[in-house]
Amino acid sequence: MHSKPFKTPALPRRTVLAGLAAAGATAAMPMRLRAQEQITLRWWSPQSSPEQLAAYQTQIANFEAQHENIKVVFEKTSDEGYAPQLAAAFASGDVPNVVTHLPSFAVATYWTNGLLEPFNGVIDMIGPDKFYQGANDIYEIDPGQYAGTGIGNSAANMIWLRTDLMEQAGIDQNPRTWDELLSAVQKMQGGGIYGAPLPYGRNSMTSLVFIGVIHQAGGQVCAPDLSVNIDTDATRDALEFYRAMREFCPPGATNYSWGESLTAFVSGACATGLYTGRVLTNVANQNPSIADHITCDLYPTKSTDVAPWTFNDFPSVFIPKQAPNMEASKQFAAFLFDPEGYIQQLHAAPGHVLPVLKTISNDPDYQDNEIIQKYSAEVELMSEAAANGFNLGWESRDHMPNAKAGEIVNSGVIAELVQRVVLNDENVDQVLGETTARIEEIMAS
Amino acid sequence: MQRSMLQGVIVNLVTWTLVLLIAFPLLWMIITSVKPQTELFRIPPTWFPETITFEHYWRLLTETPFLTYFRNSVVLATTTTIFVVALGTLGAYSLVRFKYRGRETLAMLVLFTYLLPSVVLIIPLYLMMVAIGLSNTLVSLILAHTTFALPYALWLLRSFMEGVPEDLESAALVDGASRMGAFRDIILPQLLPGIISTALFTFILSWNEYLYALVLVNSDSVAPLTTGVMSMLISAFNIEWSLLMAASVMMSLPLIVVFAFLQSYLTSGFGAGGVKG
């Protein structure tokens, strides 16, 4: 057991429960040594729609064909569930070999806690010059060392529009500013159709979307030096806009997360939507009658002076430091970018996860897809927006990477800000003061 | 006479109205599960499906690991039940019919463990599972489920055990039976309804558990229905309501069938022991 920790006033780091974790590692060791001939790699991802699973199986089969002694097991996690699952895995040392599709800020958090293997070698295997310029900057948290890389880009807060409803309402231009958006949704709402499915729930979508709205007002959560800077007029404007939109959102929007919000647009219940290119596949499968009447654009901002701000969660790939069979893990991580499997993976939801390799974007095999061809303008726009996208882990090109972004989002503090001001009508100044204090507390912890 | 007939009809109508209201979610679940995707998001919703389709069931069975989850859940809940009821029966016998130091304290501790919230135990439990090489296995979940199932089972069985008349056992002992012999021949048959009832409750608890399954196991090959179905069908990009409802029906029907048969045990078992504090 532990050596009387209660007598020492401050324990050195890395000792609490280290005994437990070490015991775990040694107990598992002999089995791994014995398994040297036959290696099993574990691959985790929260993205696991049936089509994506099929693509993963192809990638696994291709990899296993090349490496006879390696078996790869796919294990799915979820957006809400990965935090406790990975926490338990890291704490015990029983970690997966490769993890994909987690947002980049989660990677930053794990990296700064020393839990990840540097990814430079894998990037070299893939070929650094194949990536879009600057695609890996967000993972360069310590100079010269990459915590992971992107497995794709996503433009998560595109505005989706129903061209037929716009036409009916006499709107001839996509809304560019909030005022135009408000007037458009007002005209289109009615007859059982709502204006927009913005999320007002106590969940990560509300936090993530509202961070975007703050930026669309010209504001920020943290300043470039990562001091908290959310108590600004821009945030107040963002809250005002969000409040104004409430009456154009379905009543249940107070509980919306990505799934509900997406379905509200796809089912035709809302005239506008806010999502990635996943909309395209879902419309084709669930409501083909509107397939010819949808388009997307950058989400409007407060005024034309403020540039659009695209939320890209930068779906990632990384390797935990404690992972066994490190060499094989790295080979497999690099193999995920092998064109055949990678393209099938991207095609599982065309426009949802966009390629990070420019060699793939230009690949005729990638372009050879019904949906990508039908909506080529939209896919093009999303690719460009995503490549210039940001998230709370990296709010602008001037910002330092924020390793606490994951905790800020998971703490729900920003969703609570929205709920308290917009739904509960609490005093804005007081709530913003408390929000600042709570974010500062998280940044300091 | 006529008045009491009328009364009977009214009682019947009131009861059945309530019963149907309570069962409405089940009905709606079934209705939703046979609606095609395109009809699902109709506003307003259709009360009766215009087209009936079983494609969702077919997809679940052929294209998803549903059957694997189902098998895992059955193995998990059954093993937990057998393990917990076996331990609990012996333990309850000891607590009720034997005298030794610390017995009362033990009984109090059992009640105390019943208070522990699962969230508290998860991380230490997980670390332990890894240390003994059981992480990501059904065995780890079975052990985790005993944390809430064993105190409950022990507690129920104790009150059932108190309901078994003592003089039967005394008589057997006077006739020269050993304690374990008396336990096997006299106590067990008397306790059977209580054991079945406890087993059912344990099974339900284990079958329904979500949090431990979420944290302790990840791979599809060992995930039970609760977490497997949730993570398979609810994701950031889609909530597959029709598949979810079909899955829900298939998760529930076997249970309903089993419990329809064992329902009388459930109630009579409780009555025989008379749940005591």
Added chain:
Amino acid sequence: MIATQTITPRLERSYARLGVLLIAPTILVFSLVIVYPLLAAIYLSVFSIYTPTLEGNFVGAANYVKLLTGKAFWNSLGVTLIWTVGTLTLQIVFGVGMALLLHQNIWFRSLARSLVLFPYFLSTVVAVLVWRWLFNDLYGAMNHGLMQLGILDLPLDWLGSMPNAMIGVILVGAWKYFPFVVIAVLARLQTIPEHLYEAAKIDGAGPIARFWDVTLPQLRNVLVVIVLLRAIWDFKEFDLIYLLTGGGPVTSTQTLSLLVYQEAFGLNQMGQAAAYSVGMMLVMLVFMVVYIRKTGKEG
């Protein structure tokens, strides 16, 4: 206990040994999966620990100071009490009422009983899914049905705003768990001797008087136990609330279990989470002791 006068001291000792032997496996499992994790949790509660690495510093009572002085714990305690009292009351009232009806000689009694017991058999996950689908603002049967009946003009937001969210959670909780009360009460009803009712009838007591004078006193013991069991489970409930509202809006339905989970896995503060959970157990312990004392004295 057993015919003490005939048992020799030697036999008594061997019985005691057997008794200990029989309880030994239970104690072993208890120590392994409950006592050890519990001690570990208490141990964790005096550290400031980052969940994924389990690294941290000894902070003494700091986590407990935050528990006592911060708002989070007390707010969640209040929410937990509202939820527990609300849903428990409904469960008992509904459960006893339904048990009385199902005890009558109604048509297809056994089918009716099965249908009523069914919510209790359902996985919480399934129950929550069905209700979320029923409550759905756009395609849900609940809003549509109530609008058709003219009770509602516009779809109601069932789970996203207050007080609806709390009411919704309490209702679903009551629906899910009242069959437990039905089971226990129905079992007890079947054992009430018929002659007690006959006697009351002869004394001229009507059905209502018979309920208060005969049925309720007979049910007292079983109700005392049910309230204790259900109160403990409801107090600890995680799955149902987490999956229905996630604790929202803001923290209006964030019970203590959710607070612990959020602190441990959302904020990665394992030490603080452990301190909250120790506080939670202490609250339950106090309630339980008071309850057992009180009901024990009266009975």
